[in-house]
Amino acid sequence: MLGKLAWRNIWRNKLRSLVVVISIGLGIWVLLFLLSFNQGMITNYIEDGINTQTSHLQIHNPKFKDDKELKYFIENPETISETLASDPTIDKFSTRILSSGMVATSKTGHGVNIMGIDVDAEKQITNLSKKLTAGDYFPEGKKNAILIGGKVAEKLGVKIKSKVVLTFQDVNQEITTAAFRVLGIYETNNAKFDETNVFVRKTDLARLTNLPETTVHEYAVLVKDIEAVESTTAKIQAAAPNQLVESYATLSPDLALFESQSQLSLYIMTTIFMLALVFGIINTMLMAVLERMKELGMLMAIGMNKTKIFFMIVLETLMLALIGGPIGILLAWITVGLTSENGIDLSAWGDGMKEFGIATTIHPALNLGSYLTVGFAIMLTAVLASIYPARKAVKLKPVDALRSI
């Protein structure tokens, strides 16, 4: 009966109840969509960071970290390669020779990191081969091929098949110069990365730096399950105690920072929304109580105790939230479903976003947990918001309440 009474009570003033239901629904819709947008952005950012730059984990000679000299390569890479190949948690890995130098044309030059890659293995590890805007990904038989970023190409004024000169030190610290042909121009979602990295074949770089082809400065590793990154990192580190094994969170702390900052802003946003909702509900329910004082007095007079009155008001509030909440969640689910496939194109702000390494197309995504969390938060908010009006109701004295108009 309490449920029936509460349900009918909320429809006494249809307009007011509908306004509350709609505001709860719209609020949840907007909140969930913002959460999904944020989540999509975080996921994009982290995935881009992993797929373009860091992979899940990397292995270096510990000295290479501080002083990127060619001589600080990884000793006994065969052992590490064997360890990685035999570890069931590891998906793929590639090896790199790293150097830094200058890429130049007759007009101008530009400082870059030179990444000597195993082109086949790299294809499995990074998305470089998919990010080409012109040219091909290291065509067969072409020696001294180089992939450069779009920004670098623009700065140097080069196109596909243009010749550029790479200048760098060899392992004996002798300056070496070599001509390379631009066979591919790439563009990732991170403008900084594109400006600072060029890719050549590992064999070419080994030859020019007088290092054996088997030299490895960097292992880039992908694990099968992203949740296992930290445990795998620790395991590899234990297996290769003389090397430095680092996960993407350590290699690129901005990824972790971005994630935590975004989470923080989500919590703030959710809290602000819930606070606004609390006051909206308090206002509505207080009005509902005050205009029913005489009736509440009568209910107490004929024998409805304070606990039942209290729960009736809480139930009325909860019912409003139970109608508005699912509407908002459903709308959000539909909107996220519609936008997640093709993404939301923000290319109008693309340049600015790429400076921060954020993709210009955001694919909103929200897991079931977020829907449930917001749903639960709404119910909790409704219950909390109903406490004040409900207390107001039970504090009424029947004799005074009955006298009220």
Place this chain on the structure above:
Amino acid sequence: MANNIVIETKGLHKTYDESKVPVHAVRGVDIKITEGEFTAIVGPSGSGKSTLLNIIGGLDQPSEGSIIIDGQDLSKLKPNQLIDFRKNNIGFVFQSYNLIPVLTAKENVEFVMLLQNRNEKERSERTKELLDAVGLSDKYDVRPTELSGGQQQRVAVARALAPKPKFILADEPTANLDSTSTRNLLDIMARLNQEENITFVFSTHDQRVIERARRVISVEDGKVESDIIK
């Protein structure tokens, strides 16, 4: 019929101290009402009759004195116990009917029995019996807004009787009714009183009610001026 005392007030005083000048609404009222009475408490506006009725109904506390209902001193009860006591022992009929607008006539009558945790069969039978007794057998599923004032007050009487209370307190029950409705209502209450020995206590200044009452207690300036048994 045995003359059980249902209501007994002893040295009842009620003073309101809310304003600078205290208002003495009730000044030493000693009355006894026995089972089966059909009693009207009469008096002009401000005489203290409503205050007296509120105290008898356990809705208000006396400043002094005690009120004993069927042997229970109401001042000894805590607020929630008092609510339970009212639920099981006192039936209320209000001047402006005060039905629950979102419930039908049947549900309004059933409501107190639900609070008493009576089973469905019992509730349903009694509701039917009471609504039939007040002449509303065709209005079970009608909400109060669709009933006339007289019909609403008859539902209120049925509701007041539903929990099988010790007595019915009716505060100016005919004040908002036309003469036909008043006559109908008084007929129903008089019949219930005579046939089922239900005790009725009214506060009223309606001459039509006073004429039908078998005992008339006149209150003026918070005191009992006269107590006439016809």
